[in-house]
Amino acid sequence: MAKKTVPEVKEEQKVLTKYDKKMAARKAKEEADKREEKIFKIVSTIIGILLAVAIVGGIGSTIINRMTAINGTYIMVGDRKVSKLEFDYYYNETVNNYINSYGSFLPYMGLDVNQDFADQAYDENMTWKDMFDQMTVQQMIQVYALADDARANGFTYDDTDDYTLSTDGFKQAAEAAGVSVSEYYKDTFGQYASQSRVAPFLKEEILAAAYYNDLIASNAPSEEEIVAYYQENTQNYDKVDYRSFIFNADIAEDASEDDIAKAMDDIKIKAESFMMERSAGSDFEELCIKNAPEESKADYEDEDTEYCLKEGQHNSYIPSAISGWLYDEVRKEGDIEVIESADYHQYYVVEFLNRYYDAAESDASISSLLASDSTSEYISGLTEKYEVNDIKGKLKYLNIDTTAQTDTLEEEAETEEPSENE
Numbered sequence: 001m002a003k004k005t006v007p008e009v010k011e012e013q014k015v016l017t018k019y020d021k022k023m024a025a026r027k028a029k030e031e032a033d034k035r036e037e038k039i040f041k042i043v044s045t046i047i048g049i050l051l052a053v054a055i056v057g058g059i060g061s062t063i064i065n066r067m068t069a070i071n072g073t074y075i076m077v078g079d080r081k082v083s084k085l086e087f088d089y090y091y092n093e094t095v096n097n098y099i100n101s102y103g104s105f106l107p108y109m110g111l112d113v114n115q116d117f118a119d120q121a122y123d124e125n126m127t128w129k130d131m132f133d134q135m136t137v138q139q140m141i142q143v144y145a146l147a148d149d150a151r152a153n154g155f156t157y158d159d160t161d162d163y164t165l166s167t168d169g170f171k172q173a174a175e176a177a178g179v180s181v182s183e184y185y186k187d188t189f190g191q192y193a194s195q196s197r198v199a200p201f202l203k204e205e206i207l208a209a210a211y212y213n214d215l216i217a218s219n220a221p222s223e224e225e226i227v228a229y230y231q232e233n234t235q236n237y238d239k240v241d242y243r244s245f246i247f248n249a250d251i252a253e254d255a256s257e258d259d260i261a262k263a264m265d266d267i268k269i270k271a272e273s274f275m276m277e278r279s280a281g282s283d284f285e286e287l288c289i290k291n292a293p294e295e296s297k298a299d300y301e302d303e304d305t306e307y308c309l310k311e312g313q314h315n316s317y318i319p320s321a322i323s324g325w326l327y328d329e330v331r332k333e334g335d336i337e338v339i340e341s342a343d344y345h346q347y348y349v350v351e352f353l354n355r356y357y358d359a360a361e362s363d364a365s366i367s368s369l370l371a372s373d374s375t376s377e378y379i380s381g382l383t384e385k386y387e388v389n390d391i392k393g394k395l396k397y398l399n400i401d402t403t404a405q406t407d408t409l410e411e412e413a414e415t416e417e418p419s420e421n422e
Helices: 018-071 084-109 128-152 160-177 181-189 195-218 223-232 257-279 284-291 294-301 320-326 359-383 403-413
Strands: 075-077 080-082 238-248 309-314 336-341 346-357
Touching (some): 018 084, 084 195, 128 359, 160 181, 223 359, 238 284, 257 284, 284 294
Antiparallel strands (some): 238 309
């Protein structure tokens, strides 16, 4: 029998009014607002967490940096672990002492204290930062060596007065600069410095200085050693009295060798004439006035001084052109000579008066020198074991060939030619 098909009955669709459409739209917007609000809360929460992490991380980073600088190992000196705090203390002390020592000469030395030291060349191999780093480490090694040896030998020193004197000085300096004591320590010794933190370094320096003075006293030479040293170096300690006058050749910038030779011959004749007149009995000062250029006559005419007379002169302060003649063992009072200074286009007329040893002054100087030399030799032996290990790789000078630098320093240390104001 055939299956009966039942027709599908469709539900009658409701006709939407304008009101119904408006309410449906409002409901849809409310749902959308709820979703956006939920998303906003989630995102805000995430951002808040991230910001909190960043802030805490920044604070944590600052704390970590400070703790690392205070307690971490920046370099090793011998078996000592040196923190950044301690290195900065010695570094700033070294720089400040250098700047205070040379002051107005610094521009001529090529150093601008207002610019980064690392950007300024000290020589062809090193920057000023490298040089100061090197000086800092050398200073630290010497302090450590002295302090360690003092303790090893049972040397003790009451640092109370010295420490108080130093800290009081820092307070006064802070007041003069118009800053707090806390700010002064940071400005002077580094960003992590404070009075309590640098106290151990300062006290160790005081101990080292006291021990050094003790070594100097214990290494004082005997009278016999002083006499023996003097006899081997008489020329360095004897003083001389003499008179002199300088004839300067008038040399043009474009002068030929013949022109220079003629100018030198002219002043040699004048110098020899001066010497002959003096040997014949003329007054030395009067001869100076007679031969002096107009701009210098007043110096010789001054009745309160004898401008040509040089008294108590050490060899190191006498022009090399005439020092050899003055310190010749055969010299006797009244000897007079004309001496050429070819490099400066000059002729000297020099009269020897006296050579003598000032024991009161020079014995003390020799004693100090010998004691210092002995002490320095002893300290040099102490410092040999203090090798430097650049943990953070910041001491660039350790990898620089300083041969050229040493040569430069030796050249600068050579005694410059003294000149007389005549």
